Amino acid sequence: MAVVLKKIAIFGVGLIGGSFARALRHSGSTARFVGVGRTVDALVRAQALGIIDEIAVSVEDAMRDADLVLIAAPVAQTGAILRAVAPHLQPGTVVTDAGSTKSDVVAAARAALGDKIGQFIPGHPIAGREQNGPEAAIADLYVGKKVVLTALPENSADDIARVASAWQACGAVIHRLDAAEHDRVFAAVSHLPHLLSYALVDDIAQKPHAGLLFQYAASGFRDFTRIAGSSPEMWRDISLANQPALLGELDAYLDKLQDLRQMLANRDGAALEAIYANAQRARHSWIASIEAAEQQHKQGGD
Amino acid sequence: MAVVLKKIAIFGVGLIGGSFARALRHSGSTARFVGVGRTVDALVRAQALGIIDEIAVSVEDAMRDADLVLIAAPVAQTGAILRAVAPHLQPGTVVTDAGSTKSDVVAAARAALGDKIGQFIPGHPIAGREQNGPEAAIADLYVGKKVVLTALPENSADDIARVASAWQACGAVIHRLDAAEHDRVFAAVSHLPHLLSYALVDDIAQKPHAGLLFQYAASGFRDFTRIAGSSPEMWRDISLANQPALLGELDAYLDKLQDLRQMLANRDGAALEAIYANAQRARHSWIASIEAAEQQHKQGGD
Numbered sequence: 001m002a003v004v005l006k007k008i009a010i011f012g013v014g015l016i017g018g019s020f021a022r023a024l025r026h027s028g029s030t031a032r033f034v035g036v037g038r039t040v041d042a043l044v045r046a047q048a049l050g051i052i053d054e055i056a057v058s059v060e061d062a063m064r065d066a067d068l069v070l071i072a073a074p075v076a077q078t079g080a081i082l083r084a085v086a087p088h089l090q091p092g093t094v095v096t097d098a099g100s101t102k103s104d105v106v107a108a109a110r111a112a113l114g115d116k117i118g119q120f121i122p123g124h125p126i127a128g129r130e131q132n133g134p135e136a137a138i139a140d141l142y143v144g145k146k147v148v149l150t151a152l153p154e155n156s157a158d159d160i161a162r163v164a165s166a167w168q169a170c171g172a173v174i175h176r177l178d179a180a181e182h183d184r185v186f187a188a189v190s191h192l193p194h195l196l197s198y199a200l201v202d203d204i205a206q207k208p209h210a211g212l213l214f215q216y217a218a219s220g221f222r223d224f225t226r227i228a229g230s231s232p233e234m235w236r237d238i239s240l241a242n243q244p245a246l247l248g249e250l251d252a253y254l255d256k257l258q259d260l261r262q263m264l265a266n267r268d269g270a271a272l273e274a275i276y277a278n279a280q281r282a283r284h285s286w287i288a289s290i291e292a293a294e295q296q297h298k299q300g301g302d
Numbered sequence: 303m304a305v306v307l308k309k310i311a312i313f314g315v316g317l318i319g320g321s322f323a324r325a326l327r328h329s330g331s332t333a334r335f336v337g338v339g340r341t342v343d344a345l346v347r348a349q350a351l352g353i354i355d356e357i358a359v360s361v362e363d364a365m366r367d368a369d370l371v372l373i374a375a376p377v378a379q380t381g382a383i384l385r386a387v388a389p390h391l392q393p394g395t396v397v398t399d400a401g402s403t404k405s406d407v408v409a410a411a412r413a414a415l416g417d418k419i420g421q422f423i424p425g426h427p428i429a430g431r432e433q434n435g436p437e438a439a440i441a442d443l444y445v446g447k448k449v450v451l452t453a454l455p456e457n458s459a460d461d462i463a464r465v466a467s468a469w470q471a472c473g474a475v476i477h478r479l480d481a482a483e484h485d486r487v488f489a490a491v492s493h494l495p496h497l498l499s500y501a502l503v504d505d506i507a508q509k510p511h512a513g514l515l516f517q518y519a520a521s522g523f524r525d526f527t528r529i530a531g532s533s534p535e536m537w538r539d540i541s542l543a544n545q546p547a548l549l550g551e552l553d554a555y556l557d558k559l560q561d562l563r564q565m566l567a568n569r570d571g572a573a574l575e576a577i578y579a580n581a582q583r584a585r586h587s588w589i590a591s592i593e594a595a596e597q598q599h600k601q602g603g604d
Binding site (some may be wrong): 214239283 | 506578589
């Protein structure tokens, strides 16, 4: 039986938290949205934009009688927010988050919440835009996008359902992974590519003839390095938060590059072509599956 | 004083050679375009499409009285084409090519042409499309794009000017580098990113849980790996043709990744952030310079 949410508290009313509020309102939710955050300015703008109904004067105020709490502040603040939340966490409240890494969040939540850990359902919406802040928040950010919940053994089915239905009301598709599996997956398909892209641009930028090199860089380079335009602070935090899984993926990739280096040194064209052809085939079939999914959901992306 | 080109022979009437012919015609050239190639079918289609006026019955026929010869066949064929051309190369003919690597082409040309090497002006148009073949050829492929000429000490200024003006008539902007410099530049900004992108997709595709990983890959992964959708045969040939420079760039990149690995292992957030921030800054300023250039030329890309 679905609980009608009467009060939703959001820590961090930027793109992610603000779009969650807008999407729920758009779906017909009559909940009162209460914003909390370190930056009063952003909260005032979010209220003026109609994203939140009120600004909490304290964490205690925000938590009082909240049915659902979303932590959507920068990931480095998650631990501190959970510690601030803990003393005010009432039995009827369910807390979730939107962090890009999950094992570290689960560890922080266990430390902060103790025997209330069952009330925390870790989550990761796979959605974003280039812009940030409350002004970037839009009602359809999550339509057709994945939200991964990495539920804990202590979570009740009802509490998981409460978080899942809120995201589904935003148009998202719920996926379930355990936290370690989640972190390995995103280390491979997101965190490692970011690190590799940053590394290439830095490598080139540090060369004495960098100006000449950039002059001839073209559209292939532009696409390969688009993610190196992302926030360095955010990706520092993600790299550290997911360090064990990211190191594992980086080591596997370094092994692969050493193999390729050897093929190149040996001028082994057949071996190089086999790798390139396998990659091309895998990418084509991945793109075909995305396009099939987009037919269903009208959009994809992260 | 510009020579009016009366006969232009094109080895390979696909995207690159066909677009060259279309662009020159569009610029008002009254030259007769003669196609040569291994695939009769492509030549017949190119003639039907109005790209070439006639199909040469032999290399000798193609070369007879040609003012300009463009070799735009797959790079692996360049050496064989130059050897076939050599006995029929008349004093008034200038030969150029469109290969992505230049040191190997220069070596092949020296071996094939001997003391006629002065008549060969190596070139590399930095332009492309996803499609291939004569049907993909368009008159504006080269508008605002770079064409790099890596002229030889033996080339005469007049012969260089003949090749340069043909490309300029296509709308291209002429750049000059020496062959070794050209190959180092493109190893860094094009060939290495292709190898890295293929390596990542192959790395993921080979994992036992590849299906799960691809399921969560999103837009960042899509952009990073777009170039892994390129032709494996073509990139095998480019990798081998530019092997010395590519190995050098790969080794420099491996050193950079080892540095990053160490920072990550040490949880050195400040050092990671410094690399990420330097990359972000360099990319932003590169994009700004591209956009400024696009204002002038209306397009960029490769």
